[in-house]
Amino acid sequence: MNHFLSSEMENTPAAEALFHVIPAALEASVSYGGGTGRGPQAILEASDQLELWDGEGFPYKAGIHTRPVIEGKDAETVLAAIEKETSRALDQEAIPVLLGGEHTVTLGAARAVFEKFDGSVGLVQIDAHADLRHNYEGNPYSHASVIRKIHELTGWPVYQVGIRALCDEEVRYQKEKGIYCLSGRDADRQQTRSLTLPVEFPEYLYVTIDVDGLDSSLMPATGTPVPGGLGWYQTLDILSSLATQRKIVAFDCVELAPRDHLSFCDFTAAQLVYNVMGYVQRADKN
Numbered sequence: 464m465n466h467f468l469s470s471e472m473e474n475t476p477a478a479e480a481l482f483h484v485i486p487a488a489l490e491a492s493v494s495y496g497g498g499t500g501r502g503p504q505a506i507l508e509a510s511d512q513l514e515l516w517d518g519e520g521f522p523y524k525a526g527i528h529t530r531p532v533i534e535g536k537d538a539e540t541v542l543a544a545i546e547k548e549t550s551r552a553l554d555q556e557a558i559p560v561l562l563g564g565e566h567t568v569t570l571g572a573a574r575a576v577f578e579k580f581d582g583s584v585g586l587v588q589i590d591a592h593a594d595l596r597h598n599y600e601g602n603p604y605s606h607a608s609v610i611r612k613i614h615e616l617t618g619w620p621v622y623q624v625g626i627r628a629l630c631d632e633e634v635r636y637q638k639e640k641g642i643y644c645l646s647g648r649d650a651d652r653q654q655t656r657s658l659t660l661p662v663e664f665p666e667y668l669y670v671t672i673d674v675d676g677l678d679s680s681l682m683p684a685t686g687t688p689v690p691g692g693l694g695w696y697q698t699l700d701i702l703s704s705l706a707t708q709r710k711i712v713a714f715d716c717v718e719l720a721p722r723d724h725l726s727f728c729d730f731t732a733a734q735l736v737y738n739v740m741g742y743v744q745r746a747d748k749n
């Protein structure tokens with residue numbers, strides 16, 4: 464198995480690494496195009512093409528430890544394994560970096576973060592879809608309901624960014640529960656380059672990045688690409704602004720569905736992960 468940046472560095476021992484990469488190849492509830500099960504491995508392979516310099520610094524110097532890939536078709540089994548690995552990373556005072564896999568994997572990591580930090584966490588979600596359905600096609604572990612599941616479990620405040628495909632049930636849930644949402648349309652109209660988190664947002668953040676939050680021209684290799692998403696530098700600037708306002712204690716990158724003729728998307732996802740590591744690393748020093 465490749466570890467993250469294996470072309471450039473040894474797999475940092477867990478105890479010395481700020482980042483613990485947890486690849487989780489779950490693909491159980493695909494609603495349109497398949498392939499997310501191959502996402503984590505594709506990101507790891509593409510990470511070999513990264514430059515060590517991220518434009519501002521050297522995130523790898525914080526240490527990156529990659530765990531073995533978690534595989535399986537049964538959602539609950541995979542989620543339990545993700546929860547365990549995430550807890551282990553948190554216990555070692557590392558930042559878990561979960562690679563999906565379908566968006567459902569976030570629930571496993573969120574359970575562990577909730578156990579450790581309880582209510583002192585806010586969730587920021589970059590995504591085309593709200594993922595707030597009660598359930599989808601009868602499946603309680605659907606990626607289309609993962610944020611709702613996390614919200615029901617944790618009660619964390621949620622800020623959704625880039626949303627542009629949702630149903631009325633989800634709009635109702637947003638209103639009832641006071642979920643913050645910056646739509647893809649408004650992010651474009653307002654030329655959003657940074658997100659100002661509401662004061663009620665606690666000191667810690669879990670950031671979940673569904674790659675379909677990016678514009679579909681930039682990221683066509685995902686299960687359900689939707690036009691009108693976030694631009695590349697816009698996404699980076701928003702993520703950077705989060706890291707300076709609160710402490711990111713865990714993040715993930717999910718829903719990459721690699722396509723043979725679209726390998727640039729694998730690299731895009733790897734670059735995104737590495738840049739977020741950079742934001743977290745530099746905030747950690749301040």
Ligand SMILES: [Mn+2]
Nearest residue numbers: 566590594673
């Ligand atoms: Mn999603």
